[in-house]
Amino acid sequence: MPESIEIKINGQELLVSAGTRVRDVLEQHCPEWLKNSIGVSLNDEPLDFQMPLHANGELTPLEPGGNAPSMALEMCRHTTSHVLAQAVKELFSDVQVGIGPPTADGFYYDFLREDPFTPEDLQAIEKRMRKLIKTNQKLERLEMPKEEAEMIFAEKGEDLKVELVRDKGGGQVSCYKQGNFIDFCTGPHLPHTGKIPAIKLLHTAAAHWRPKSGRKDFPMMQRIYGTAFFSAEDLETFLDHRDEAKKRDHRRLGIDLDLFHFDEKAGPGMAYWHPKGGTIRHQIEAFLCDEQLSRGYDVVYTPHIARKHLWETSGHYDYYKENMFTLDVDEQEYVLKPMNCPGHILIYEKGTRSYRELPLRYSEFGTVYRNELSGVLHGMLRVRGFTQDDAHIFCRPDQIQEEVSGALDLALHVMKTFGYDEYRIDLSLHDPSNRDKYAGDEDQWGLAESALADALDSMGLVYERQLNEAAFYGPKIDFHLIDALGRAWQGSTIQLDFNLPERFNLTYVGDDGYQHRTAMIHRAIYGSLERFVGGLIEHYGGAFPLWLAPVQVIVLPIADRHIKYAEAIAEAAEKAGLRAEVDRRSGKLGAKIRDAQTQKLPFMLIVGDRDMENQEVSVRHRTVGDLGSLTIETFLAQAVQDIEARAVREWPLRKDDAAPA
RNA sequence: GCCGACGUAGCUCAGUGGCAGAGCAGCUGAUUCGUAAUCAGCAGGUCCGGGGUUCAAGUCCCCGCGUCGGCUCCA
Numbered sequence: 001m002p003e004s005i006e007i008k009i010n011g012q013e014l015l016v017s018a019g020t021r022v023r024d025v026l027e028q029h030c031p032e033w034l035k036n037s038i039g040v041s042l043n044d045e046p047l048d049f050q051m052p053l054h055a056n057g058e059l060t061p062l063e064p065g066g067n068a069p070s071m072a073l074e075m076c077r078h079t080t081s082h083v084l085a086q087a088v089k090e091l092f093s094d095v096q097v098g099i100g101p102p103t104a105d106g107f108y109y110d111f112l113r114e115d116p117f118t119p120e121d122l123q124a125i126e127k128r129m130r131k132l133i134k135t136n137q138k139l140e141r142l143e144m145p146k147e148e149a150e151m152i153f154a155e156k157g158e159d160l161k162v163e164l165v166r167d168k169g170g171g172q173v174s175c176y177k178q179g180n181f182i183d184f185c186t187g188p189h190l191p192h193t194g195k196i197p198a199i200k201l202l203h204t205a206a207a208h209w210r211p212k213s214g215r216k217d218f219p220m221m222q223r224i225y226g227t228a229f230f231s232a233e234d235l236e237t238f239l240d241h242r243d244e245a246k247k248r249d250h251r252r253l254g255i256d257l258d259l260f261h262f263d264e265k266a267g268p269g270m271a272y273w274h275p276k277g278g279t280i281r282h283q284i285e286a287f288l289c290d291e292q293l294s295r296g297y298d299v300v301y302t303p304h305i306a307r308k309h310l311w312e313t314s315g316h317y318d319y320y321k322e323n324m325f326t327l328d329v330d331e332q333e334y335v336l337k338p339m340n341c342p343g344h345i346l347i348y349e350k351g352t353r354s355y356r357e358l359p360l361r362y363s364e365f366g367t368v369y370r371n372e373l374s375g376v377l378h379g380m381l382r383v384r385g386f387t388q389d390d391a392h393i394f395c396r397p398d399q400i401q402e403e404v405s406g407a408l409d410l411a412l413h414v415m416k417t418f419g420y421d422e423y424r425i426d427l428s429l430h431d432p433s434n435r436d437k438y439a440g441d442e443d444q445w446g447l448a449e450s451a452l453a454d455a456l457d458s459m460g461l462v463y464e465r466q467l468n469e470a471a472f473y474g475p476k477i478d479f480h481l482i483d484a485l486g487r488a489w490q491g492s493t494i495q496l497d498f499n500l501p502e503r504f505n506l507t508y509v510g511d512d513g514y515q516h517r518t519a520m521i522h523r524a525i526y527g528s529l530e531r532f533v534g535g536l537i538e539h540y541g542g543a544f545p546l547w548l549a550p551v552q553v554i555v556l557p558i559a560d561r562h563i564k565y566a567e568a569i570a571e572a573a574e575k576a577g578l579r580a581e582v583d584r585r586s587g588k589l590g591a592k593i594r595d596a597q598t599q600k601l602p603f604m605l606i607v608g609d610r611d612m613e614n615q616e617v618s619v620r621h622r623t624v625g626d627l628g629s630l631t632i633e634t635f636l637a638q639a640v641q642d643i644e645a646r647a648v649r650e651w652p653l654r655k656d657d658a659a660p661a
Numbered sequence: 662g663c664c665g666a667c668g669u670a671g672c673u674c675a676g677u678g679g680c681a682g683a684g685c686a687g688c689u690g691a692u693u694c695g696u697a698a699u700c701a702g703c704a705g706g707u708c709c710g711g712g713g714u715u716c717a718a719g720u721c722c723c724c725g726c727g728u729c730g731g732c733u734c735c736a
Binding site for chain 2: 116117118119203204205206207208220221222223225251255256262264267268323368370372373374375376377378381382383386388490493524526527528530531532556558559560561562586587588589590591592593594595596597598604606608609610611618620625626
């Protein structure tokens with residue numbers, strides 16, 4: 001480490017000795033920062049005032065709502081987690097503290113305690129936290145030898161902290177102390193607790209103590225989640241956002257919109273699609289099916305069960321047994337398929353394949369069953385029976401890049417159609433220093449990985465390389481979709497496989513007349529229909545675009561004498577290929593509109609005396625409202641146009657009869 | 662699988678050991694109405710399932726199932 005370091009601050013260049021505290025530099029050169037900011041950042045690293053400087057760089061102030069809001073918030077939340085631990089220690093005597101880091105939108109702290117915390121406990125703890133915050137406790141950074149820290153925590157009976165200190169490398173450690181509470185922590189922290197304006201404890205949960213430490217008997221911790229913001233308004237916005245997400249919860253909307261249900265009588269993790277959910281799913285399947293047919297895919301169908309032998313060959317029986325449902329048939333063991341690949345392979349290997357007929361692209365909406373742990377099931381997003389839009393491309397090694405490009409193009413087209421305009425792409429690669437973990441040889445991996453990267457590069461796609469994240473059988477590309485609320489969802493996946501072609505000895509005859517190893521690509525665009533539709537429901541908040549809406553138009557007669565006309569209108573809509581209904585109830589128009597709005601139906605066609613006389617309909621759109629009167633032909637022409645285009649926008653019609661923009 | 666909470670009408674929920682309830686939805690009738698809730702009546706229950714305590718259990722206890730919040734794992 002150099003004796004002295006160069007620090008830029010406020011345009012000034014300084015030479016200070018390494019280890020100088022941030023506070024000392026600021027006192028001399030920028031005393032107002034000590035008052036107005038909560039810390040500094042140096043080369044994008046947050047530092048608090050008590051930390052030592054060890055690297056060259058420019059210091060910029062860290063302020064609430066400043067130019068690095070997430071860094072400042074993270075600091076605030078980390079300090080709040082210490083306050084949480086302090087409050088818990090004060091209120092409960094039988095508690096050991098664990099760890100308490102900030103998270104993406106808050107923080108948590110884990111406690112070791114016989115009894116879990118109740119909601120009443122949480123209220124009391126939050127009250128105590130507010131009290132502690134108000135006293136403007138200073139957070140004091142202490143640096144000391146490991147042994148000393150161990151002693152401090154041992155004396156307090158904090159065995160878990162002792163364990164953490166002991167496992168930490170180096171000889172010197174840091175702790176932060178506020179009031180009588182001291183925590184083993186690298187920081188950085190706010191100068192004092194008075195800088196925390198808005199807090200909220202959210203919920204409790206259980207968590208394992210250091211599950212990755214290799215300990216088998218890790219104790220169960222009681223975790224408390226909370227969040228903190230620099231203003232009450234920000235906290236309010238955050239809570240509103242949570243409520244909005246709750247309203248979009250696909251499980252809630254699945255019931256409200258009559259899309260699907262899970263039945264206790266039948267078993268957990270198995271979805272029953274109602275007619276309306278089925279309509280949505282059918283549209284989604286048909287869309288991809290058509291796309292695939294036009295892109296040279298073949299359709300195949302494979303059975304749901306197969307003898308154990310097939311799964312032994314594929315390796316699933318050894319590596320995936322825990323997750324497979326098995327059944328006895330004539331004293332033989334059969335397996336309910338957890339994946340579609342072995343079935344597609346049986347079709348491939350049934351004939352002698354020539355290099356001339358490759359690639360072969362086998363696609364299937366294949367329903368698979370996996371015995372997931374009961375605790376992980378979650379609505380449509382995590383189920384035990386689900387249908388994959390699965391395809392396996394069998395090709396020559398020299399065709400890999402083009403086939404991957406084709407799959408990428410399809411994935412991009414599909415995401416765009418559903419209005420997922422933002423996404424993240426991961427390229428998961430193997431780690432050459434960890435060879436034991438992977439099937440196939442280094443040459444294969446090199447070829448395959450560069451094929452994937454080349455395909456991404458040639459399409460100008462931005463992606464992140466994830467080292468050592470490949471599947472054991474090959475590298476892969478994963479899409480993560482960002483939905484309307486900014487949340488990420490698992491999207492398409494494209495995976496190369498070196499393992500199954502070996503296990504099944506898949507070959508093709510080359511132009512040299514010899515047999516060569518076939519390359520195999522797994523790809524799923526939706527992934528699972530269940531998960532994809534679950535995500536779509538939340539993305540659209542239940543308001544499906546016209547082409548997907550289970551009921552596209554509902555005709556609302558104003559009085560009973562208009563029912564006949566309404567039925568004629570509905571019939572015309574159906575003839576044009578729309579899904580139409582008539583509300584024949586005798587209530588007021590307002591009530592019918594309200595019900596249609598609640599069901600999020602895209603179009604209401606209101607018909608009364610005026611409309612009958614002019615042979616028109618009054619069009620109301622669920623978000624735009626009253627669109628005025630049109631002839632049914634004009635309306636249908638525009639609606640059909642939007643349906644065929646699979647438009648996702650919420651503004652499908654213009655009042656002036658012009659074609660949609 | 663593990664920790665905790667919860668499970669009452671189709672849905673949302675009240676019911677703190679003593680007659681099983683409300684709102685919405687449904688059905689019937691009245692009303693015939695122009696852009697987010699017309700009125701009245703009726704019907705609707707294995708209080709998740711099983712066992713126990715008690716004169717008496719939706720309520721208390723035990724076991725099981727399911728759901729939810731997490732941990733861990735995954736499409």
